[in-house]
Amino acid sequence: MVKQGNKLSAKKLVAGFLAAVMVAGLVGCSSNNENTSAASDTSDFNKEGMPIVNEQVTLKVLTVRWGSMGDTFTQNQWLKDLEGKTNIKIEWEVMSSNDWGEQKSIMLASGTLPDVVLGNQSFSDSDIVNNLSYFRPIDDYIDQYMPNLKAAMEETPDMRKISTFPDGKVYSMPTRLPSRPQSSRQPVINKTWLDNLGLEVPETIDDLYNVLKAFKEQDPNGNGKPDEIPYIEINNDTISPFGIADLNNNFMLVKDGQPVYYPTSEEYKEGLKWENKLYAEGLLDKELFTQDDTMRSAKFQNPDAPIVGFTYQWTPDAVFGKWSDQYVTIPPIAGPDGNRYTIGNPIGMNLSRNELLITTSSKYPEVAARWADEFYTNEASIQNFWGAIGTVIQKNDDGTYSLMDPPTGTSADAWYWDQSLRDFGPKYVSPSFEEKIILSEKSGDGLKLQLDKLGSEFVTTPFPNVMYTAEEFEELPTLTTDIDGYVNTMRAQFISKGNIDEQWDAYVKQLNDMGLEKLIKIRTDAYGRYMKVE
Structure with a gap:
């Protein structure tokens, strides 16, 4: 029953x-919570x-x-x-x-x-x-x-x-x-727009900047209106070319085998300057900080003409509606150091x-x-x-x-x-058995595996899904509410107003005053316990 x-x-x-x-x-x-038959x-x-x-x-x-x-x-x-x-x-x-x-x-x-x-x-x-x-x-x-x-x-x-x-x-x-797949969302671009303007798929952030600028200025959808949105949103993917691949949304990375809190790093600072440059030149959606998912979805599926040039998605067909055929997934964008980075997990998502x-x-x-x-x-x-x-x-x-x-x-x-139970419940499929599973390459799970081939070799090792003690769970909510909130607020301010170099030291000092050292210790201790498990 x-x-x-x-x-x-x-x-x-x-x-x-x-x-x-x-x-x-x-x-x-x-x-009694001990093991005993x-x-x-x-x-x-x-x-x-x-x-x-x-x-x-x-x-x-x-x-x-x-x-x-x-x-x-x-x-x-x-x-x-x-x-x-x-x-x-x-x-x-x-x-x-x-x-x-x-x-x-x-x-x-x-x-x-x-x-x-x-x-x-x-x-x-x-x-x-x-x-x-x-x-x-x-x-x-x-x-x-x-x-x-x-x-x-x-x-x-x-x-x-x-x-x-x-x-x-x-x-x-x-x-x-x-x-x-090993990778999460990947870059998606309007290939029809590229073809209309005689442009190549961007390889680097400099290439991407030039493409976005052309999308804004040259009417790639051909409707005679300046309604194009070159780049529609800001998220973790936006700064992934700078080596910041945050899978679990906790502002932590693993670099050279060590946990790193990246919102105070030089890479993050350079990523903010990149985002500010795009915003200042009108290449990011002007409603970036006010739109909700419903508004964004309406732009993806604008009925009269496609108006979005570039974004990150799982699969294009999931968001662009009748315009899906115009969009393609492309390899990760190379960053300032010449390397490509993809948010994901080498052992699979x-x-x-x-x-x-x-x-x-x-x-x-x-x-x-x-x-x-x-x-x-x-x-x-x-x-x-x-x-x-x-x-x-x-x-x-x-x-x-x-x-x-x-x-x-x-x-x-x-x-x-x-x-089925789908995502929930215990399961294990060995990597060797996965070779026997045949999926359609045109949609759903199979399509994502095909697109994953574009970025899987660039997936970085994420900060793992670590476990915290009861005492750490008691401290974390207050620390993360204040610190995460401040980081997000300042990211929006840096993107929209700039002055990053001038305000950077004060920004870092404020984070330290909020207890950043304690937060990093909790994350680092949990990481150490995780890595000791055999």
Whole structure:
């Protein structure tokens, strides 16, 4: 039976739980969160082989879905077959992200959790670190009952690195999604405009400047109006040619193996001067600092004529509507040092943690661990990312796997979300198996892999998705709110007004006065812990 998350009247319930918070805290502190099979009430558990239990066991599994996506994924044939194979019945509790914030607070306050929490949208690092007594460390379970996950962590060590908490234990299971690119967004330019003006694809920032200037001055869309927007937005990509490739939006880089806070670096300063030059000459959108996503989207799809010259995107077809055929993705723009840099991750944009948690409320932790380990095979992972074999995936006679066409009137991506866990939940597809997956090169996941070939060799190693202690989580919000806010405010001011050299020392001093040294120490300490994990 699938329970759809009801819209609880959280405001009424919170009051009732206030008294429970203290009690829950006391109970939580005394909870046994050590690895032990003694926690199980079942006496017929099988350490190997199938079924996992001889007498059926029910596990309550909670997951959170975007908006109103619902629970149709539970009818995925692989999931249904898994119940029969393992003799484990799953009682799904599917929550909507619209309501989850309040419901999560209530759940943590009461200490009443299901056996398993699936998907990293459910609990954040902070939620887990500040409520460790509710979640079981799974290191021993991995060694004893999870050969698939153990093998995955040995083949891809970063899976263990991202899953190891500050106390050295693993509490959450990671995922490695299949067929994901190494690079994130890449430069996209209106090729028709280039052809109309007799221009080549820009290679360097000097080339790009000249192209943008021509876009502004020479009416490349041919409508006789000065309506062209040479460059539409400012983001991390804009200064990536200066060696600043910030994947996780935390103002940190790894340079020569060391963590670097880049908003006080010379490279960032030069990047600001580049942005100010573009703004001062009208090459950046004049509504840069006031437009929202809806306004920007309307410009991408302007009905009368294409008006955007250059941007960074995942794929052109995703944003330009009927003008998509005019746009092409190009290699990264070379910076002042002659090098090209792409925001991304050399091991792929596909690793995350907190994809499955076993709670201390579960009476059957080793049963849950063996059940979860079934998700870490190649075939299980592709079926939980796209959909079941025979429904969404076709298994070919030559050992390859291809995706079927979605039903008429349904986009491929919407179909995958309907048929599978998609981005959420534990998965592992080995690099060698990925060669057997056949994707269309014209759209979606397959197109992105084709475009990735333009920039993947220039992807830099990002500052990793590190884990923080409870004490660090207590300090971080205040530090990042003040410091990040000031950095963003000053970036806008430097771009629009200039005077960067004149104001730079005062800018750096203000950051130091706000506690920048403490923030950098927290980030650096977390990085050091991450790198020590083997």
